[in-house]
Amino acid sequence: MKQLILIVLLAIASYSTSFAQQINGKVTIKITETNGQPLPFTNVLLRQVKDSSLVKGELSTVDGTTTFEKIEAGKYFIQASLMGYATVNTASFSIDASHRQLNLPAIALHPSTQTLQGVTVSAQKPFIERKDGATVLNVESSLAASGGSALDVLKRAPGVQIDKDDNIILKGNQGVTVMLDGKLTYLSGEQLANLLKSLPAESISQIEIITSPSAKYDAAGKSGIINIKTKKGVITGINGSLNAGGGFGRYGFYNAGGNLNWRTQRFNLFGTYNYANRKFFNSRLLTRNIEGDEPQFFSSSVYGNRNFINNSYKAGMDYFITQKHTVGVLVNGYRNSFYANNWNRTDISSGRYPHRVLDSILNTFSTSNNRFNNTTVNLNYKGQLDTVGTELSVDADYADFKYQRRIHLRDSMYYVDHQQNVNPHAIRNFTVTAFTIKSIKADLVLPVNKTTKIEAGFKGSFVKTDNDLSYDSLQNGHYEHAVTQSNRFIYTEDVLAAYGIIKKNFKKTDMQLGLRMEHTSSDGYSVTLQSHVKRNYLNLFPSLSVDHTFSETHKLGLSYSKRITRPSYDDLNPFVYYLDKYTYFRGNPYLNPEYIHKGEITYTLKQKYILAAAYTLTKDVMLEYLDQNDETKVTTSYDKNFKRSYGYNVSMTVPLDPFKWWNITNNVNLNYNKFDVQDSMVNTGTSALGVSYQSTHTFTLPDNWKLELNGYYDSPFSWGIFKFKSSYAVGFGAQKSLFSKKVTVKLNVTDFTNGEQFRGVARYNNLDMNIHNRWQNRRANLAVTWNFGNSAVKAARERQTGTSDEERRTGS
Secondary structure (H helix, E strand, O other): OHHHHHHHHHHHHHHOOOOOOOOOEEEEEEEEEOOOOEOOOOEEEEEEOOOOOEEEEEEOOOOOEEEEEEEOOEEEEEEEEOOOEOOEEOOOEEEEOOEOEEEOOOEEEOEOOOOOOOOOOOOOOOOEEEEOOEEEEEHHHOHHHOOOEHHHHHHOOOOEEEOOOOOEEEOOEOOEEEEEOOEEOOOOHHHHHHHHHHOEHHHEEEEEEEOOOOOOOOOEOOOEEEEEEEOOOOOOEEEEEEEEEEEEOOOEEEEEEEEEEEEOOOEEEEEEEEEEEEEEEEEEEEEEEEOOOOOEEEEEEEEEEEEEEEEEEEEEEEEEOOOOEEEEEEEEEEEEEEEEEEEEEEEEEEOOOOOOEEEEEEEEEEEEEEEEEEEEEEEEEEEEOOOOOOEEEEEEEEEEEEEEEEEEEEEEEEEOOOOEEEEEEEEEEEEEEEEEEEEEEEEEEEEOOOOEEEEEEEEEEEEEEEEEEEEEEEEOOEEEEOOOOOEEEEEEEEEEEEEEEEEEEEOOEEEEEEEEEEEEEEEEEEOOOOEEEEEEEEEEEEEEEEEEEEEOOEEEEEEEEEEEEOOOHHHHOOOEEEEEOOEEEEOOOOOOOEEEEEEEEEEEEOOOEEEEEEEEEEEOOEEEEEEEOOOOOOEEEEEEEOOEEEEEEEEEEEEEEEEOOEEEEEEEEEEEEEEEEEOOOOEEEEEEEEEEEEEEEEEEEOOOEEEEEEEEEEOOEEEOOEEEOOEEEEEEEEEEEEOOOOEEEEEEEEOOOOOOEEEEEEEEOOEEEEEEEEEOOOEEEEEEEEEEEOOOOOOOOOOOOOOHHHHHOOOO
16 A cells, blocks of 8 residues: 555645635736737736746636636736737736726737737746647656656656556557657667667657547557657757756666757758667566476566667758748668676476475576667658648658667576586577668648638658578587578568548537548568568548537547557567577567557546547457467467457546646546457457556746656556556656756656556466566656757757658567
């Protein structure tokens, strides 16, 4: 129960302050445009004069009015802001015994392109907000992000869980498409996890979670899209920032980086670079109970220390041909390395509990040396073709990935009866994987009238992967090439896609209807086995979304989409990898794509309280499968297709402001998953209800201080053949802004309760397995950021290039 106490206290604190006394002062004001027309849904903030601290915030109604009630005595001013308009502050006023109710003069907001004397722009984004159908995490505003990695930040995202192999689960489902700055990473599995671990959190600005993407996006991705936006210059002139940080858990780590932006009336040059050196550990306890005439019990204790070194970069230029036409070039990539040492002791006992007797011990030591290199080049054009808003954008991309892995594994068996080590054995392998991805896409936006818009586009992506695995085995004191274990696998895939979307506005209702068509042609060729697995299929992916605004405080949204998850390139590769003499991993060239139907309903109250419910049906679901051979005692892990799975999800986002200096964001997710795992080898069904609770408390204090307390709790849940136990974490941090907010210092501690661990079981047929994983999650982190230059330069354009989905599937 101790691990729940702090989480429960966070929840109680979220609601315990609603009885604070307030004097019944009342202030009313109207927000308009310069022509006198009312401006609805404007952010209107009531602030104290003495320190500009926030008292209350409201949105203006349809007629532009806003009312603040139950205001205590004091001196205040009102600040009004709306995207596309300059922020305006009123003159100060007082609430006292003689002035309990005030009707202030209307204030007019000017378009942001105009300069207003005395106008100040000041805003603090909430950590979690809902915008344009997406859940947005403003990572820059969170102290919990400092010192961590992109994967650490995702663990704090609402509805996101990380499984035993660092795969991302979003609202109870795997198969998330991960993008960086609108670009598909083309990575999945271990390689995607390695990339996210090496990407410093300090380089991230926002994370967008889109659970129901439109037909404009690639149809790939079972549970939706996660788009990680990195920091960039946001201001004409020159500006940029430098950051550095470090910390320690069991091992130390450090990172540094910066970005620079130079914008003129004709061009914008920008670039970023980040370096990180992260050392950490992971441990795994894996037990297997093998029944039969001669039952045995295997208990494996694995400890690994690891070192990630990340060098990532991005450079580009936008050239403004005219105000309506822009061309650009973008080059980004990384040069990463990953080193690991793993010690594995496996105790092998005979008999059944509690009469087991230790027979032998398998000692295994392995080293791993990995290098990941990527360069992606993007050429792009964006233009406004007329005065009514017709837009055309074109992207051409070329991406090159190279992945090299050297593994050296040595083991020996110690027999208790003989008290000696025998059968020393060693293997080493060298894997070279090369990906080449070419893509071109075009998108057209065509306004029909004031209430109707048509969007259409096409995309072609062409992927080739070449995997060469060479094994050597220790024979009579020297290494010999193991022909039967080596393999070469070449995979090619071409996807041609086209889509159309109709957007229609009916007064208070916005409707969007889309259809995407994708034709896939692929060939998996095992050079060693001289075998081909070819596929050729055409799919249609409809999507629909309807949003209805009942009033300024009530909004309802409905959405449906059909999607596809294609197997990752690694999962199709029939290579065999060895963890030890009794544990193997291999690919499955006969994996088929899984198809997903998802419906969601979302209710929004006062533009900030969100309640959503979703249903997901997945056919030919891909799940990890464990095959145990009772004679050889070997367990082999691989993915395979099963009949179907069902998912039900209810989520709630509840932001609270108990006091002007205390902001709380609460998120609750309820997931129910049911799996029909049936084929000729296994017939079982699993289902479970899981609950996830996350809370972030931010305290804004005088003298530019900010404190944060955060925590999460994940209840037990099921995924495929695995049943997972609960996990939790609590962290805290502090931030201080210095030198007119040009310098920011952040200090935070993550998972100080040490509750963020993975524990799970798999029991079916002849398999009885338990897994317990631990990572270096308890850490202390210090980060410093210096912003320099002109703080008003506009950002580089957001671009979604054409190679994003394919990069996700490379696994790098």
